[in-house]
Amino acid sequence: MAERQIIEPDMDFVREVEGLGGDTLKKCFQCATCSVVCNLTPEKKPFPRKEMIWASWGLKERLLSDPDVWLCHQCNDCSTYCPRGAKPGDTLAAVRNYSFMHYASPQFLGKALGKATYLPLLLAFPVILLLFLMGITGHLNIPEGEIVFAKFIPHTIVDPVFMAVSILVVISIVRGISRFWNGLKVGVHPLNSQNIISGGDFVKLHVIPILVEILKHSRFKKCERSSFRYLAHLLIFYGFIALAAVTGMIFLGTYLLGTELPLSMYNPVNILANLGALSLFIGCTIVISNRLKEKEDKSRSAYFDWVFIIMVYLVTISGILTEVTRLERFAVLAYWLYFIHLVLVFYLLAYLPFSKFAHLVYRTVAMVYASYAQREVELL
Numbered sequence: 001m002a003e004r005q006i007i008e009p010d011m012d013f014v015r016e017v018e019g020l021g022g023d024t025l026k027k028c029f030q031c032a033t034c035s036v037v038c039n040l041t042p043e044k045k046p047f048p049r050k051e052m053i054w055a056s057w058g059l060k061e062r063l064l065s066d067p068d069v070w071l072c073h074q075c076n077d078c079s080t081y082c083p084r085g086a087k088p089g090d091t092l093a094a095v096r097n098y099s100f101m102h103y104a105s106p107q108f109l110g111k112a113l114g115k116a117t118y119l120p121l122l123l124a125f126p127v128i129l130l131l132f133l134m135g136i137t138g139h140l141n142i143p144e145g146e147i148v149f150a151k152f153i154p155h156t157i158v159d160p161v162f163m164a165v166s167i168l169v170v171i172s173i174v175r176g177i178s179r180f181w182n183g184l185k186v187g188v189h190p191l192n193s194q195n196i197i198s199g200g201d202f203v204k205l206h207v208i209p210i211l212v213e214i215l216k217h218s219r220f221k222k223c224e225r226s227s228f229r230y231l232a233h234l235l236i237f238y239g240f241i242a243l244a245a246v247t248g249m250i251f252l253g254t255y256l257l258g259t260e261l262p263l264s265m266y267n268p269v270n271i272l273a274n275l276g277a278l279s280l281f282i283g284c285t286i287v288i289s290n291r292l293k294e295k296e297d298k299s300r301s302a303y304f305d306w307v308f309i310i311m312v313y314l315v316t317i318s319g320i321l322t323e324v325t326r327l328e329r330f331a332v333l334a335y336w337l338y339f340i341h342l343v344l345v346f347y348l349l350a351y352l353p354f355s356k357f358a359h360l361v362y363r364t365v366a367m368v369y370a371s372y373a374q375r376e377v378e379l380l
């Protein structure tokens, strides 16, 4: 006789997933069309049909320890063909959003980030912090002469604040990833003892190929319906890499070589910064315009997704406007745009472990795990 299994649904989890964009999940009648049309699923134990039933049954632990949730790239091919309008692509995205909040700490910040009512508070924090530090150091006035942002908000304010935030973010991410990895090991696709290998081999066989795959974005290309997502994601991804490299070079240049800012327009670092900003701007424009077009379509982007892409867009636009107004010598505008830009950068950085940004880290870890557990991750 088959062993009986008692299922204890977590209804709070179901409600949370519905609130994060999976509000149609209960329409699923398990026809499996979604798993058949998905180009990214492995043949054995395919997704997303099984995740749909786990989500509607409230099987939280199972979904949180399922690497398949992260192998989905939300192309929504499945949602297009779903005969019930259950939008499995959105449900998996909602489960991923729930995962950031579950694994990152402190958890109240994750909850706050998922609700529009907390947005003013989340933005008010960096505004008050920067104004306070500028006030007590006598920097609340617009400086005379050439526009140099460090005269308005000096490095002695910006660097310690952003360094402290970066350290806290790294701690939060490392703790979250460690809990996530431990969950995966005992989850839906547990590690077979024969697969366990030493550090060097693990990196060579599972980490490097996955990193190459992510750099190439080849899995994105397999999505049929939203080919634009490949281009947009690629532009945003490389835009961020360029700007992160620029930030690192400026930081090192300032402290090790005594480089004076602002850099000339023809300085290679400045050119890279402009290319990064342009790449982000085009990528975000494609994503936002397509989401607006899809309003009545099969995918529904939750507040969580919207707030992230809009913040990235605003960071990019405020950065570009700051540069333009500086070059045109509109001092008041340039200085306050710089202030707004810093506030928005703070938002993206400080809340990174709880936002779509964390996506990149969690997806990478899940893909490495899936490869390690021999979960048929097809590398192209």
Ligand code: SF4
Pocket (backbone or CB within 6 Å): 027, 028, 029, 030, 031, 032, 033, 034, 035, 048, 049, 052, 081, 082, 083, 084, 085, 086, 087, 088
């Ligand atoms: S989500 Fe849609 S396509 Fe997938 S099993 Fe449910 S009803 Fe079928």
Ligand code: SF4
Pocket (backbone or CB within 6 Å): 037, 038, 039, 040, 041, 047, 048, 071, 072, 073, 074, 075, 076, 077, 078, 079, 088, 089, 092, 223
């Ligand atoms: S959204 Fe795309 S990748 Fe994700 S399950 Fe559906 S078809 Fe597969």
